[in-house]
Amino acid sequence: HGHLPSSDIPSQRAIWYIGSASFFMNPSQFLIDSMKRANNSIFSFRIFDSTVVVLRGVTGRNAFFSKGLDFMAGYRLLGSNIYKYTDFHPYGSSDENMASVIATCTRPDVLERLLPLMVEDALQTFEMWGNHGAKNISKSLDEIVFTLAARMTMCREFSEDPKKIRALISIFKRLEDGSDHNALIVPWFPTPARFGRILAGVQLHRMISAVILSRKDRREDDPLQTMIDKGLSPTKTTVLLATMLFAAIGNTGNVITYLLLHLEANPKWKVLVENEARQLYKDSHTFGRDDGKPLFSMNSIETQMPLFDVCISETLRMLFKGPFIRRSVEDMFVDQKHIPRGTYVMFPTADLHDNAAFYSTPQEFNPENFSAGAIQERRRHGTTFVGWGAGRHMCAGKRAAQMLMKVIVILLLSQFDIQIVTDGGEPARRVPEQVENQLFKVCPPKQAVTLRYEVRRQ
Numbered sequence: 001h002g003h004l005p006s007s008d009i010p011s012q013r014a015i016w017y018i019g020s021a022s023f024f025m026n027p028s029q030f031l032i033d034s035m036k037r038a039n040n041s042i043f044s045f046r047i048f049d050s051t052v053v054v055l056r057g058v059t060g061r062n063a064f065f066s067k068g069l070d071f072m073a074g075y076r077l078l079g080s081n082i083y084k085y086t087d088f089h090p091y092g093s094s095d096e097n098m099a100s101v102i103a104t105c106t107r108p109d110v111l112e113r114l115l116p117l118m119v120e121d122a123l124q125t126f127e128m129w130g131n132h133g134a135k136n137i138s139k140s141l142d143e144i145v146f147t148l149a150a151r152m153t154m155c156r157e158f159s160e161d162p163k164k165i166r167a168l169i170s171i172f173k174r175l176e177d178g179s180d181h182n183a184l185i186v187p188w189f190p191t192p193a194r195f196g197r198i199l200a201g202v203q204l205h206r207m208i209s210a211v212i213l214s215r216k217d218r219r220e221d222d223p224l225q226t227m228i229d230k231g232l233s234p235t236k237t238t239v240l241l242a243t244m245l246f247a248a249i250g251n252t253g254n255v256i257t258y259l260l261l262h263l264e265a266n267p268k269w270k271v272l273v274e275n276e277a278r279q280l281y282k283d284s285h286t287f288g289r290d291d292g293k294p295l296f297s298m299n300s301i302e303t304q305m306p307l308f309d310v311c312i313s314e315t316l317r318m319l320f321k322g323p324f325i326r327r328s329v330e331d332m333f334v335d336q337k338h339i340p341r342g343t344y345v346m347f348p349t350a351d352l353h354d355n356a357a358f359y360s361t362p363q364e365f366n367p368e369n370f371s372a373g374a375i376q377e378r379r380r381h382g383t384t385f386v387g388w389g390a391g392r393h394m395c396a397g398k399r400a401a402q403m404l405m406k407v408i409v410i411l412l413l414s415q416f417d418i419q420i421v422t423d424g425g426e427p428a429r430r431v432p433e434q435v436e437n438q439l440f441k442v443c444p445p446k447q448a449v450t451l452r453y454e455v456r457r458q
């Protein structure tokens with residue numbers, strides 16, 4: 001705190017006076033306006049008594065992703081903060097920290113073992129959907145994403161109990177609502193949303209403690225068991241499990257929603273991805289089990305879905321336009337400008353993803369952008385895609401997230417013919433924008449989106 005912006009970096013003073021309010025009202029718009037005002041070069045602004053320098057372009061990218069910057073400090077400045085209520089932080093230095101727990105629950109052999117269980121989870125959920133219907137896409141994906149993610153990051157007792165899954169959805173909804181920007185402006189004022197967040201934390205703590213108790217004379221093979229074995233307290237366990245579930249659910253459902261929206265608006269790609277998923281499902285029976293259930297391997301879903309892969313990359317390219325944030329741990333020099341230690345830095349991903357020098361028609365959905373040839377062609381520019389992050393803080397759950405999304409999409413498309421419908425009742429031809437109230441995550445569409453489905457006769 002108290003670090004002054006270095007004098008050769010234009011600081012948006014005008015923006016600071018009128019801007020502090022507009023930052024909290026609509027951070028995305030604030031950043032877009034300030035970037036224009038700063039003529040698309042480096043500038044700084046202030047959040048309370050902290051300086052934030054917005055790095056730009058290729059030099060900005062190099063400084064942001066290659067230097068040793070503090071990853072969590074940035075997200076603590078603005079992000080959701082369930083850690084306030086405990087003295088334990090999952091990114092601690094001890095060996096029970098986040099990174100090691102995530103590393104364990106996303107190990108290749110662990111994912112391979114989880115795969116058939118997740119397929120079973122997804123099949124069961126889709127069975128309950130009946131032969132046809134129309135559902136709010138966010139709600140229906142929440143249900144299934146939470147089920148699979150709880151299996152991956154928490155425990156069996158939750159993933160196999162639909163009532164507990166509904167409770168988890170409600171708890172995490174309240175935790176997220178409690179971390180809106182108002183909570184930063186008036187941190188001492190217990191708005192209903194923040195009050196709800198504390199209660200939600202308590203409820204989660206109770207649910208997890210009950211499972212820990214029930215395992216006195218019984219073992220399972222899941223992340224919760226790992227923490228019990230390490231002798232972690234129920235509070236630490238709750239914070240770690242909540243952090244992991246947050247990481248796993250934060251983006252996944254909205255990414256799938258936007259994938260399906262883009263496919264609906266681009267029928268050629270919809271048919272291609274459908275055929276690919278259905279072929280894989282068919283193969284999973286040919287080489288499958290005696291009981292008629294499908295059998296997938298990590299290898300098959302990772303190598304046999306090239307069209308899904310390029311569509312997901314293109315979806316992430318179009319979704320990630322906002323900033324990443326860090327805090328400098330030593331003095332930095334960018335474009336000969338001095339950024340003192342302790343300054344927050346942001347990098348707007350649009351400088352890469354929206355850049356016509358890298359993607360010829362950045363506003364259009366074009367999965368060819370991620371063909372082997374196109375990737376090779378861009379290689380000389382260095383990193384041009386950060387949908388899974390870059391440098392030392394690449395997404396730790398990338399393989400797990402891809403597996404989760406693939407299981408859901410393969411089973412959805414092989415069980416049903418689907419249509420994505422926006423509010424007019426017509427199949428979506430235009431892809432709605434994201435809501436703008438959260439800076440650092442993939443947000444849901446501004447308007448309600450409906451998934452219409454009809455069971456396929458196989």
Ligand code: HEM
Nearest residue numbers: 247248251252255324387388389393394395396397400401
């Ligand atoms: C479609 C879903 C997902 C997307 C698009 C995504 C994207 C990202 C991105 C862009 C970052 C880097 C952020 C930055 O540099 O500031 C990141 C980091 C991270 N992600 Fe994901 N993620 C997804 C799912 C998951 C899942 C399922 C898990 C866990 C099982 C996970 C765990 C993490 C963790 C732990 C980090 C921090 C890594 C570190 O500390 O260095 N993510 N993710």
